[in-house]
Amino acid sequence: MNEKLIQLAKRRGIFWPSFEIYGGVSGFIDFGPLGIKILKNIENLWRKMFILKHDFIYEISTPIVMPEIVFEASGHIKHFTDIVLTCSSCKNKYRVDQIIEVENIESWSLDEIEKYIKENNIRCIECKGEFEKPSYFNLLMKTNIGPFSTDIGYLRPEAAQGIFINFKRMYEIARKKLPFGVVQLGKVQRNEIAPRKSLYRMREFTIIDLEFFYDPQNPNCNLINEIYSKKIRILDIESRNKNLGIKEISIETALKNKIVLSEWLAYFMYLSQEFIQKLGIPYEKQYFIEKLPSERAHYSSQTFDHMVVINGNPIEVAGFALRTDYDLRNHSIKSGVELVAERIKEGKVIEKFYPYVAEPSFGLERLMLCSLSLAYSERDGRIILKLPSEIAPYHAAVLPLVRKDGIPEMAYKIYLNLKEKGIDCVYDDTEYIGKAYAKYDEIGVPYCITVDYQTLNDETVTIRNRDDWNQIRIKVTDLVNILNKLLRNEIKFEEAGIPVKK
């Protein structure tokens, strides 16, 4: 974790610890004005690439609090709860199933486990100390719904369940055609034992879950040809076991050699790689790691984590899981409502079945953390946040060189016009020009437009490039057009106007 980045975030209003006036609670982070702008930009870039591009992917929004029964069906009550044993002398904690090898030990009561430990004189595997009384640990955040304490609710630990329980309705909305996908983007909570590292492990964060439903008898992805020859960097189980390191393979190879078991999963993995590249994270700093069966979630038959390497440390930013029909099947059993799709032949329903699910799932704040970390750079003791234009908090800042002779008025007029034309910019006459440049470099604004004495004579302004501090001069009337091209990387900066000599 880059300490200087954390300082910058606090100083400039990107993010800071929550509940500060009451001493803080670890695992919770507040986002300031700039942080929100960056987060929203990342969200919208994601929507553009995953939803807008595909007319068979839909976004919905469902409640954060859910009744207990949802998580009984999903398996979270059982699998998200661990019985924990604590050694009274060395204070190590263990999951009970690591200590007592008895079938179905998780379903025993605490008293039964305590009795068993005493009778069999089971002691700490580290220091041989005695265990304290066993206790539950559940990563679900618990609450009540309504006035009765028996109506238990949980805050969702993933947005996926809100999608699964809506399958029937969404299947209708998708005109009963597979495959289709449903997205939910929103806050989730997990009662982490030890939240750490600022934005990395939080108790509340924003998840982007895409549940993609397909027919297991017809699992092919119609878009796979577009990306067949594209490459991904991958560390599969075999490579992990044999210590072979990350390999670079084509999507075609990944599928033909059954390294990735689903075409749709592979498709979304590649899309994710492209998405994360657009966040400013180069291809070489990304890879997918396949989870071992013991590392996988209870619902998954294959999982890849999408990793980004920041300062040598791999950070998990997304997960790709084959959830099979686990969730739809279990919700069907629990609710008595059939969450199924139909196979139709000659106008008649000949078969009902549970669709399979390929799930890409992203942690929004982690994505921001990666972007900020890689964008962070210093020059001459000054900070430059080299964020991609698409996620920068503003596209441009309009600055008057001096605060007299009608220059601020001229600059303000230009600013208003840019805003009207959809350029997200900011006007600032509070600073000495050099200081203003430094300020906007620091929050990642890619271009500064300066109105100077020459503007009064020939209606031209300068544009300053954040990353190399070079300037060009262009006509005010060309500003919107040129800025748009620059923001979309359609022209080189030096060729966009007349270079200004330093």
Next chain:
RNA sequence: GCGGCCAUAGUCUAGCCAGGUCUAGGACAUCGGCUUCCCGAGCCGAGGACCCGGGUUCAAAUCCCGGUGGCCGCACCA
């Protein structure tokens, strides 16, 4: 959750070990004024802090205990 280190204005920090001289010093930031005008420029002025709770003491930013939070390691991470 355990162990180690740590906590002073918006940010970074001096002071703490050797308690009083601290009505807590500095830098940057902020606000007001002047001035200058292409890279955190200059001058004048202002506001702003000892994480919380207890204890020791005549006296606590400073010593002790507890809590909270942060960093690192271990454990945990469906």
